[in-house]
Amino acid sequence: MRLLGVGTDAETVYETLIRHPNAGLVELGFWLGWSQRRLSEALSELQHRELIESGWKGQRGPVLVDPSVALPRLVEAGELALQRYSDDLDQARTLATTLIERHRQALSEPADFPIRQVVGHAAVRDVGERLAASCDAEVLTTVPGAMSASADGEEDRRLLDRGIRVRKLCLRSATNDSATSEHLRRLVGAGGQVRTVPSLPVRMSIYDRAVAVVAVEPRRSRDEVVVVRGTAILTALCALFDGEWGRAPELDAPSSRDDDGLTDLEHEVLRLLGDGHTDAVVARKMGVSVRTIRRVIAELAERLGARSRFQIGARAVEAGWLSGGG
Numbered sequence: 236m237r238l239l240g241v242g243t244d245a246e247t248v249y250e251t252l253i254r255h256p257n258a259g260l261v262e263l264g265f266w267l268g269w270s271q272r273r274l275s276e277a278l279s280e281l282q283h284r285e286l287i288e289s290g291w292k293g294q295r296g297p298v299l300v301d302p303s304v305a306l307p308r309l310v311e312a313g314e315l316a317l318q319r320y321s322d323d324l325d326q327a328r329t330l331a332t333t334l335i336e337r338h339r340q341a342l343s344e345p346a347d348f349p350i351r352q353v354v355g356h357a358a359v360r361d362v363g364e365r366l367a368a369s370c371d372a373e374v375l376t377t378v379p380g381a382m383s384a385s386a387d388g389e390e391d392r393r394l395l396d397r398g399i400r401v402r403k404l405c406l407r408s409a410t411n412d413s414a415t416s417e418h419l420r421r422l423v424g425a426g427g428q429v430r431t432v433p434s435l436p437v438r439m440s441i442y443d444r445a446v447a448v449v450a451v452e453p454r455r456s457r458d459e460v461v462v463v464r465g466t467a468i469l470t471a472l473c474a475l476f477d478g479e480w481g482r483a484p485e486l487d488a489p490s491s492r493d494d495d496g497l498t499d500l501e502h503e504v505l506r507l508l509g510d511g512h513t514d515a516v517v518a519r520k521m522g523v524s525v526r527t528i529r530r531v532i533a534e535l536a537e538r539l540g541a542r543s544r545f546q547i548g549a550r551a552v553e554a555g556w557l558s559g560g561g
Contacts, residue, residue: 239313241284244269244277249286252299259296284309351462352451359460363440363448367393370442373400375476379435379453380409380522388418391427401427404479406435407499408522410486419486430483433503434520439472447472453519497556504531505551508544 236246251266252258258266264274278297281287286305291297299305353362367374367390374394394401401422410416410431419429438450447463449472450456463469484499497505500521507517514532518525532547539550551557 239309240316241286241309242277242280244273245280245284245286248274248277249281252287252297253302256299257296260291263296347462347464349464349466350468352459353462354459356458359448359457362460362462363390366440366442366446366448370394370399372443373402375402375404375441375444375473375480377404377435377437377439377476377479378409379406379438379520380456388421391422392425395422395425395427402480403427403429404435404476404483405429405431405486406522407431407433423486429486430480431486432479432483433499434507434522435479436475436520439476441469441473441476444469444473501531501535502556504528505535505547505557508532509548509551509557 236249237243241249247267248263251263260274263269264271267274269277275292278287278291281297282289282291284305285308286300288298288300353359391401403419403422405415405419410419423429438453438456439447441447445464447469448460449463451459451461463472503521504517507520512520514525514528518528521528532544535551536542536547539547539554541547541550548557
């Protein structure tokens, strides 16, 4: 009966009742040498399977449901379960066949994984050059730091000579570097577009919105990257660029203050501090010195009449300089 889902103890009790239909609870317990609890659990299972009548606990002993009715019904239930299992096996067989065919196709027609790690300066440079050479329309780049006038400038010139639109988002502080500033002005003069922002999360280049090259570590951006193609991650990276680009002023745009009298630098410092970053992390993200960040924090504290970082955040929220969510 185990094939029909009946446990060993329940089967033993049932077969005893088949041979001795009038056996009572006490008699069954003595005959089997079982505790009351063990016998009760077996009988409860038989009741659940509708092999004995309910209410046996208040009677002298269990009463069998007519075996000519109960057993065919149990077999029928087992057949239904077996059919469901058979259907599941058919689905599993179909899935296995599909996966095997996909694997064979992948072996015969190799395709790159949507996300691929590239390690090593030469390998990273080669990936960038190949993607730039195959680009048809535009290259979007974020540069959270100083630029290499030789390497970056040469690639930008080749792209612009082919009529490719080049748009770069750079750290505002990076323009303090003379080589970077000179390169960016030449890029604008050649037809490229450059805008500046107070901070950038990562260095990346997006080619034709179809593939992105993203640095794994900000300080090793030319030595290790991941190449991302056609995924939700790529869509998010494009949206990140577009959002920052829409808010960013053009290169050499005069510094301005918002309605609260905050510069972009001050607003970004408040936002990053509200995210829980330390002075050093804020400085790195904004490409400025820790001393500069601490000077800005001191000036904000004075304007807000705050004596601690917590007070700066709380009073900035009260003043409407930051949202309540940080």
